[in-house]
Amino acid sequence: MEGSVINIDKKQFQNDLIDWFHTEKRDLPWRRTADPYQIWISEIMLQQTRVDTVIPYYKRFVEKFPTLHDLAMADEEVLLKQWEGLGYYSRARNLQAGVREVAEKYGGKVPGSRKEILALKGVGPYTAGAVLSIAYGLPEHAVDGNVMRVLSRILLIDEDIAKPKTRKVFEEAVTALISHEDPSAFNQGLMELGALVCTPTSPKCLLCPVREHCAAFNEGRQHELPVKTKAKTNKGVNYAMVAIRSGESLLMEKRPSTGLLANMWQFPLLEIAESIGAPGVEERLSEQFKGTVEKAEKITSFKHVFSHLTWNVDGFIAKGVNLEIPENMKWVNAAEMDLLPISGPVQKMKTALTSRGDA
DNA sequence: AATTCGTGGGC
DNA sequence: TGCCCAAGAAT
Incomplete structure (x- = not known):
C-alpha cells in the first residue's frame, strides 16, 4: 500500500x-x-x-x-x-x-x-x-x-x-x-x-x-474507499429550561469553564428523569434559590442534537420572587441578554419567548 | 485508544 | 426521520 x-x-x-x-x-x-x-x-x-x-x-x-x-x-x-x-x-x-x-x-x-x-x-x-x-x-x-x-x-x-x-x-x-x-x-x-x-x-x-x-x-x-468504521450512537438527556422573570429582567446562568458549551450562557437548566410539569419546576427552583418561583408555564418543547448526545428540552417561563442567586448567575434586561454568548438550545428557547412576546 | 466537544446540510 | 458528514484537537 x-x-x-x-x-x-x-x-x-x-x-x-x-x-x-x-x-x-x-x-x-x-x-x-x-x-x-x-x-x-x-x-x-x-x-x-x-x-x-x-x-x-x-x-x-x-x-x-x-x-x-x-x-x-x-x-x-x-x-x-x-x-x-x-x-x-x-x-x-x-x-x-x-x-x-x-x-x-x-x-x-x-x-x-x-x-x-x-x-x-x-x-x-x-x-x-x-x-x-x-x-x-x-x-x-x-x-x-x-x-x-x-x-x-x-x-x-x-x-x-x-x-x-x-x-x-x-x-x-x-x-x-x-x-x-x-x-x-x-x-x-x-x-x-x-x-x-x-x-x-x-x-x-x-x-x-x-x-x-x-x-x-x-x-x-x-x-x-475510504474505509471508515462508524461512530457510536448518542444518548439522550432530559432537561427543563426555565426563563425566570422578575420585572423586566430574566435570570441567566453561565456554564462551567470546562465541558460542553463551556462558558456559554443559558436559562437555568434542570436535569430531569422524565417530563415534569409546571408544579415540579416551581418546587425544585423555589428550593434551589431559597425563594419563590411561581406561575410556571410550559411554552415550548424541542430536541437539540449534539455530536454525541441529544437534549430533550421542555421550556418553561416562570416568575421569581426574592431569589438568592449564585455567583454564576445574573439578572439581565433584553439589551444585556443580546451581548451574552448563547448556544443552539438557548437560541431555540429565546425564539419561543420572543414569538410569545415575553422577551 | 476511545470520548468529548456543535452545527447545519444532504439524502 | 435518522444518519452521515465537514479544512480536528484535547483529554
Missing part, C-alpha cells in the same frame, strides 16, 4: 494537481490574505465545519479582530459572541490562548517551525501543517479528512481512517509526494479536490485532474 507511492509519477501528479488548483480554486476570503494570523483563524474555524458556514464568521471575525494583538486583548465574552453558532466553542478560547502565547513568546509573529506552532493551544498536526505550508510555503504535511479520502483512493490505501494511527500513514504519503516548489498549492489542492471532485459519495472521477494517477479509479473501486 505505501509501496503504491512509488508507482506514481510524482512530478506529473504534482503538476496536474497544482495546475488544476490554480485554475479551479474557489475565491475564498482567507485566500486573499498572506497574514499567518488570519490564515490561522481560518484553519481553526474550518475544523469540522463547512466552508459555506465559515465564510460569514471569518469575515466578521477578522473585521472585529484585524490583528493578532486585537484578539489577544479581546474580552472572552466578546470573543465567544463572535463565535456564537459556529460550534465547538473551545476552539475560540484555545485560539485566543494560542494567540496570547504568540504575543508573549514570539513578539506577535506566528512561529514558523512545526515544533513551535504545534505547541500552541488548539493547534494539532493538521492545523500546524496547514499554516506552515499556506502561510510560510514550507513542505509540511497537512492531513485532514479530505486528504485521507483522496489519497486512500489514489494510492488504494484501505486502512480504517477512523483510527487515529492511520493518519500517520497518510502523513508519510504526503511527505513523499508533496511539491517543494509550491507546498501551499499542493496541500490546498488535495483538500480542494476532496471538496469539489473526490467527494465522499458520487466522486466526479470524469472531471478529476489526477484520475490517470488514481489506483482506485483504474480498478473501478473508488466507491469502496
Whole structure:
C-alpha cells in the first residue's frame, strides 16, 4: 500500500494537481490574505465545519479582530459572541490562548517551525501543517479528512481512517509526494479536490485532474474507499429550561469553564428523569434559590442534537420572587441578554419567548 | 485508544 | 426521520 507511492509519477501528479488548483480554486476570503494570523483563524474555524458556514464568521471575525494583538486583548465574552453558532466553542478560547502565547513568546509573529506552532493551544498536526505550508510555503504535511479520502483512493490505501494511527500513514504519503516548489498549492489542492471532485459519495472521477494517477479509479473501486468504521450512537438527556422573570429582567446562568458549551450562557437548566410539569419546576427552583418561583408555564418543547448526545428540552417561563442567586448567575434586561454568548438550545428557547412576546 | 466537544446540510 | 458528514484537537 505505501509501496503504491512509488508507482506514481510524482512530478506529473504534482503538476496536474497544482495546475488544476490554480485554475479551479474557489475565491475564498482567507485566500486573499498572506497574514499567518488570519490564515490561522481560518484553519481553526474550518475544523469540522463547512466552508459555506465559515465564510460569514471569518469575515466578521477578522473585521472585529484585524490583528493578532486585537484578539489577544479581546474580552472572552466578546470573543465567544463572535463565535456564537459556529460550534465547538473551545476552539475560540484555545485560539485566543494560542494567540496570547504568540504575543508573549514570539513578539506577535506566528512561529514558523512545526515544533513551535504545534505547541500552541488548539493547534494539532493538521492545523500546524496547514499554516506552515499556506502561510510560510514550507513542505509540511497537512492531513485532514479530505486528504485521507483522496489519497486512500489514489494510492488504494484501505486502512480504517477512523483510527487515529492511520493518519500517520497518510502523513508519510504526503511527505513523499508533496511539491517543494509550491507546498501551499499542493496541500490546498488535495483538500480542494476532496471538496469539489473526490467527494465522499458520487466522486466526479470524469472531471478529476489526477484520475490517470488514481489506483482506485483504474480498478473501478473508488466507491469502496475510504474505509471508515462508524461512530457510536448518542444518548439522550432530559432537561427543563426555565426563563425566570422578575420585572423586566430574566435570570441567566453561565456554564462551567470546562465541558460542553463551556462558558456559554443559558436559562437555568434542570436535569430531569422524565417530563415534569409546571408544579415540579416551581418546587425544585423555589428550593434551589431559597425563594419563590411561581406561575410556571410550559411554552415550548424541542430536541437539540449534539455530536454525541441529544437534549430533550421542555421550556418553561416562570416568575421569581426574592431569589438568592449564585455567583454564576445574573439578572439581565433584553439589551444585556443580546451581548451574552448563547448556544443552539438557548437560541431555540429565546425564539419561543420572543414569538410569545415575553422577551 | 476511545470520548468529548456543535452545527447545519444532504439524502 | 435518522444518519452521515465537514479544512480536528484535547483529554
